[in-house]
Amino acid sequence: MLVLTRKSNESLKLGDDITITVVEIKGGSVRLGIEAPATMRIFRKELYDKIRKENLLSANVMEDEFAKINKSLGPK
Amino acid sequence: MIKFETSRFGSLEVEPHRVIDFPEGLIGLPELKKFILIDHRDTPLKWLQSLDDPDMAFIVGSPSLLVAEYSLQLEDGVRKYLQLNKEEDLVPLVIMRVQGEDIIANFQGPILINAEKMRGVQLVVDSKPRASQKAG
Numbered sequence: 001m002l003v004l005t006r007k008s009n010e011s012l013k014l015g016d017d018i019t020i021t022v023v024e025i026k027g028g029s030v031r032l033g034i035e036a037p038a039t040m041r042i043f044r045k046e047l048y049d050k051i052r053k054e055n056l057l058s059a060n061v062m063e064d065e066f067a068k069i070n071k072s073l074g075p076k
Numbered sequence: 077m078i079k080f081e082t083s084r085f086g087s088l089e090v091e092p093h094r095v096i097d098f099p100e101g102l103i104g105l106p107e108l109k110k111f112i113l114i115d116h117r118d119t120p121l122k123w124l125q126s127l128d129d130p131d132m133a134f135i136v137g138s139p140s141l142l143v144a145e146y147s148l149q150l151e152d153g154v155r156k157y158l159q160l161n162k163e164e165d166l167v168p169l170v171i172m173r174v175q176g177e178d179i180i181a182n183f184q185g186p187i188l189i190n191a192e193k194m195r196g197v198q199l200v201v202d203s204k205p206r207a208s209q210k211a212g
Contacts, residue, residue: 038153041100043200051185051200052104058173058182059105059132063084065174066135070119072179073141 081130084123085114095127096189098196099157103185108132111196124169124187136169142181148188148201157197158190165192 006012011021018040021033034042077089094112101108110127113136120141126132139146148168160166167189171182189196 038151039157040153041157041197041200043103044202047184047200047202048103051182051198054180054182054185055102055104055134055171055198058134058171058180061133061135061173066116066119066121066123068174069135069137069172069179070116070121073120073137 078127080127082125082133083130084133085125088112088125093194096194096196098198100197102187102198103200105132121172122169124171134171135173136171136187139168139170139181139183139186142170148186148199150188154188154197154199158188158195159193160190161192165190167191 004012006022008022008025011019013019017037019035021035022030023033024031036042078092078095079087079089081087090112096111096113098109098111100106108126108128111124112127114123114125114133116123121135121137124134124136146168150166154160158166169187169189171185171187173180173182184201185198186201187196187198
């Protein structure tokens with residue numbers, strides 16, 4: 001892992017299109033500002049990991065589970 | 077016609093316009109870039125079947141099956157990503173699974189499909205509000 005030291009209001013460039021700025025350092029938290037193309041998808045990693053895990057759990061469902069879910073939806 | 081194998085439905089052939097393109101795959105599954113939606117008999121649920129991996133199929137349904145009112149605040153970036161022109165082309169889906177006696181629906185990672193362009197994305201819904209919009 002590349003480790004760099006930055007002070008408040010200093011930035012990093014990731015390639016040509018992405019700039020990450022240290023906006024504020026307070027207590028144990030760092031506020032970051034991210035400038036990136038609008039279609040670039042940016043996630044908090046813990047949320048990304050949670051959804052990744054959920055996806056893996058959901059990918060191997062079988063037909064009987066389908067029936068169970070359908071039943072739980074009740075009459076339509 | 078596009079022909080591919082699935083572990084649940086055997087060998088399938090579909091017309092190319094039925095294939096949904098997920099340019100970045102699903103979250104944590106970037107290799108799954110092409111899917112089709114398969115109706116399941118007379119149920120309101122569908123299978124989201126991967127064309128890239130025969131084993132990968134998700135049970136999906138409209139969020140309205142589970143909640144009375146569903147709305148998503150879409151950022152402009154997502155609209156651009158999906159190449160969305162008309163709001164009515166937007167199809168939201170949630171992935172569902174069973175855990176014991178419970179049905180788990182992944183509202184934090186909903187799937188959005190632009191039915192016109194057949195382009196899809198899985199969102200990560202961040203409950204914490206963003207300080208400001210992304211630039212770009």
